[in-house]
Amino acid sequence: MAANRTDIDMMDANEKFRMRLGELFRTQNLAALSTHQDGQPYASLVAFYAADNLKHIYFATPETTRKFANLTSDNRVAVMVNSSTNQASDFHQAISVTAVGSAAVINGSEREPIVEQYLAKHPYLEEFVRSPSCALIRVTVYSYYMVKNFQNVMELHLEP
Numbered sequence: 343m344a345a346n347r348t349d350i351d352m353m354d355a356n357e358k359f360r361m362r363l364g365e366l367f368r369t370q371n372l373a374a375l376s377t378h379q380d381g382q383p384y385a386s387l388v389a390f391y392a393a394d395n396l397k398h399i400y401f402a403t404p405e406t407t408r409k410f411a412n413l414t415s416d417n418r419v420a421v422m423v424n425s426s427t428n429q430a431s432d433f434h435q436a437i438s439v440t441a442v443g444s445a446a447v448i449n450g451s452e453r454e455p456i457v458e459q460y461l462a463k464h465p466y467l468e469e470f471v472r473s474p475s476c477a478l479i480r481v482t483v484y485s486y487y488m489v490k491n492f493q494n495v496m497e498l499h500l501e502p
Contacts, residue, residue, distance in 0.1 A: 359498045360396060366423055366437055367392040376420040377412035384412055389467060391460040397500060399441055399481040400460055402471045410477055413445040421481055437490050443483040453478055
């Protein structure tokens with residue numbers, strides 16, 4: 343349920359930040375994932391799902407991809423989600439969020455409940471996600487960095 347204007351005015355900065363993140367994550371389907379190998383950055387486009395508590399971001403990838411090899415050799419990653427539409431108005435209206443954290447493969451009994459939540463957002467990816475060679479990845483987020491108006495930067499650091 344959307345908050346009304348009075349509720350929003352009474353929120354502290356972290357609550358407003360979290361609300362904005364939740365709205366962005368609900369309205370966007372794709373994110374840019376940054377990994378690296380031997381210091382060389384590598385970016386990939388991924389379909390993502392973010393947990394309601396914002397502590398985790400999930401995506402699926404075949405185990406044969408460069409991004410999978412990179413994140414299994416060094417689990418430090420960044421995930422960027424933005425609301426841009428490739429229009430001039432983006433310079434004043436778009437929001438970009440970068441999540442910094444660590445990635446891990448989800449296996450066993452923990453996998454299926456996350457797959458179901460992921461597929462609720464991306465039902466067209468069911469065959470892909472359920473493929474035996476597809477890994478489900480959880481990014482544990484340490485910090486979020488939100489940029490608005492290409493100048494206004496806000497940070498949210500999550501407790502471990």
